Amino acid sequence: MAKLLIVDDELPINRLVCKNLTLVGHECIPAYDGVQALSLIKSEQPDLVILDVMLPGISGFEIMKLLNSVPVIFVTAKTGLDDRIKGLALGADDYIVKPFEMAELTARVQAVLRRTKRDASAFSFDDITVDFSSRNVYKNGEHIVLTPKEFALLELLINNRNLALSREKILEKVWEYDYCGDTRTVDVHVQQLRHKLGIKDRIKTVFKVGYRFEI
Amino acid sequence: MRMKFFERTYLLTFILFLVFLNAAVFALAMYTFHNNIEAAESVCQTEFLSITDAFEKDYEYTGAQSAGLLQATYGKFYKGKNISLKFITDGNVGYSSISESIPVPAENTLSMTRNDGKRYIVISKDVCEGAVTMVYSKDVSYLDKEFTRLCIVFVSGSLAASLLLGAVLYFVLRKLYLPLVKLRSATGDIANGNFSVRADDNGDDEVSALARDFNIMADKVSRQITQLKDTADRKQNMLDNLAHEMRTPLTAIHGYAEYICGAKIPEDERVDAAKYIMSESMRLKDISEVLLDSAFIRENGISPKEFSLRGFAYRICNRLNKDARNRGVELLCTAEDSCIYADEPLLDILLSNLIENAVKSCKENGTVTVGTEICGDTVKLYVKDTGIGMTQEQLLHITEPFYRTDKSRSRAEGGTGLGLALCKRIAEAHGTSLEFASEPQKGTVASVNFTTLYNNLTTQE
The missing domain is CATH 1.10.287.130 (Signal transduction histidine kinase, dimerisation/phosphotransfer (DHp) domain)
Structure with missing residues (x-):
């Protein structure tokens, strides 16, 4: 959906982030140091840069100073506030602290892409079209009525497609913190969604984990 | 605070000066006034004496019959000279040009009298063998005028001097206080956290x-x-x-x-x-x-004991030889036999780390030598390699935790970035230090000195 530049000097982490974000439908370009990152930003024109602060050579903050129009999510290992404030003051769109969960990263990537309008406003699969801006779903051009929670659940599953989401994670992301019910609620809503859209084989139940939207 | 002290000094000096100056001026004025009075009195007495002498002679000549005429003649004559006379014969006043309100002093005495705002010197004397009492009076109001004039001169003089002193004192004190003011401003700056400021300390007085x-x-x-x-x-x-x-x-x-x-x-x-x-x-x-x-x-801390350095070094070299050979690096051990006091397990960590670093820095066909140099009571244990070496800048940082001269290579080989930091701590715990000598592209020598005497071992917490 979007072209992302992943800047991290740690090979395992860089590859991990690339793999996950590729699975959910983005195009990922890895960069392992500041100099490489700067030249790739120029030549590839990515929609978003995921930038580690502690880089050999040029630090992440230095790179951020040189960027002007590219959205940046910076990754820091420091728990102190200083780094976060510094990064946000330099114009970063968001930050994430190591160690992080992949669902957290995909959510933030999606949020920034949507905010900066670099993401497609609709997603289509099979005979279904999901319009994220008007929050409507169409099946064969016919409007399907979903409750707000059902739509949020569908959106979360699509944004994390090919990755399994635990029921707890879904509860946290869709119902946020105002709900303290049990995970059965999630099962009920998933059933509703499968039934309304007729996508039983798309939303898979992953044994002992949760649900995964496959495409 | 600064100005207060300055003002206090200034005001105090100024007030003291004014008090003493005015006291001196006042004393001088009084002294002059009294001098003038005394001079006037002595003039009057001399004058009166000559008048009485003349009058006695004339009285003797004319006799008592025409005394009234004589008195009038004298009175009128001297009135022209601004002198008033009064003649008293047997309690009766004869000729008189002296106001009745001026009291007659006791015989042969001089008195100073004020009348109608004027000052008079009055002298009385018995003449002609006590037949006549002559009273002399002279208007000396000029003395008062002179005193007033003197006062005006002195007061205006002292006023001018005070003003001049006030101005001069201000500038002189300002100049004297300038170093103090500067010092105060410098201390203020430093107190506010600006540590690059220094006070001006030229000179040899107390302030400097x-x-x-x-x-x-x-x-x-x-x-x-x-x-x-x-x-x-x-x-x-x-x-x-x-x-x-x-x-x-x-x-x-x-x-x-x-x-x-x-x-x-x-x-x-x-x-x-x-x-x-x-x-x-x-x-x-x-x-x-x-x-x-x-x-x-x-x-x-460490628990040192005596052990043979030679056997120890050979053991470690044997252990690491396989890794070195896999990289195509030759590991030589030339350690001589000597006993040292050290913590063996810790020294094992230190030497292994140094050897591993040396092997990693070598390209294929490189050589790493572990050797000793004995000099008196100390044994120098060194690890020499023919590897890529380091720059002076890199040498400064290599014992810092997580410092890596080549980050990507170190990570790829599983380095923690803490090895040399630990070695440094081990060396320091033995009261010695880890030393490096290196040249890029030539190689590096890492060395550490140990004592052979238990007494020389100074452990460090």
Whole structure:
């Protein structure tokens, strides 16, 4: 959906982030140091840069100073506030602290892409079209009525497609913190969604984990 | 505070000066006035004496019959000379040009009298064998006028002098206080945290001495603050690095586990992910071991005992020989036999680390030599390599935690970035230091000195 530049000097982490974000439908370009990152930003024109602060050579903050129009999510290992404030003051769109969960990263990537309008406003699969801006779903051009929670659940599953989401994670992301019910609620809503859209084989139940939207 | 002191000195000096000046002027005025009065009195007495002498002679000549005429003649004559006379014969006043209100003084005495706002000198004397009492009076009001004039001159003089002094004193004091004011402004700046400011300490008076002492104090304080800042910075840096080094493998482990758990991926990727989890957890294990060793030394110190350096060095070389050969590096041991006092397990960590670093720095066909140099009571243990070497800049930092001369290579080989920091701590715990000599592209020599005498071992907490 979007072209992302992943800047991290740690090979395992860089590859991990690339793999996950590729699975959910983005195009990922890895960069392992500041100099490489700067030249790739120029030549590839990515929609978003995921930038580690502690880089050999040029630090992440230095790179951020040189960027002007590219959205940046910076990754820091420091728990102190200083780094976060510094990064946000330099114009970063968001930050994430190591160690992080992949669902957290995909959510933030999606949020920034949507905010900066670099993401497609609709997603289509099979005979279904999901319009994220008007929050409507169409099946064969016919409007399907979903409750707000059902739509949020569908959106979360699509944004994390090919990755399994635990029921707890879904509860946290869709119902946020105002709900303290049990995970059965999630099962009920998933059933509703499968039934309304007729996508039983798309939303898979992953044994002992949760649900995964496959495409 | 500064101006208060200045003002106090200025006002006090000025007031003291005014008091003494005016007292002196007043005393001078009074003295002059009294002098003038005395002079006038003596003039009057002389005058009166000559008048009475003349009158006695004339009285003798004319006799008592025409005394009234004589008195009038004298009175009128002297009135023209501004002298009033009065003649009293047997209690009856004869001729008189003296006002009745002026009292007649006792016989043969002089008195000063005021009448109608005027000042008179009055003298009485019995003449002609007591037949006549002659009273002399002279208007000396000019004395008062002169006194007033004198007062005006003195007061205006002292006023002018005071004003002039006030101005001059102000500037002189300002100039005297200038070093103090400057010192005060410098101290103020330093108190506000600007440690680059120094007071002007030229000169040899007390203020300059104070400024010099103050500058010394400021130097010391600023040095200490810089030191504290450096230490705090280093600690913060170390903490940040540690957080990064621990969180990075954690992120990878968690991420790959999540990936295996939830992503729809083929078998080979699953294996790759599992391998990353294993290697990253080894990295965490290495870091935690080094940190534990380090903490152990800090908490427990070292327990040195005597052992043979030769056997020890050969054992370690044998252990590491295989790794070296795999890289095409020759590991030689030329250690001579000598006994040293040291903590053997810790020294094992130190020497292994140095050898591993040396082997890693070598290209194929390189040589690493472990040897000793005995000099009196000390034994120098060194590890020499023919590797890529280091620049002076890199040498300064190599014992800092998490410093890597080549980050990507070190990571790829599983280095924690803490090895030399631990070696340095071990050397320091033995009361000695780790030394490096290196030249880029030529190689590096790492050395550490040990004592052969138990007494010389100074352990460091």
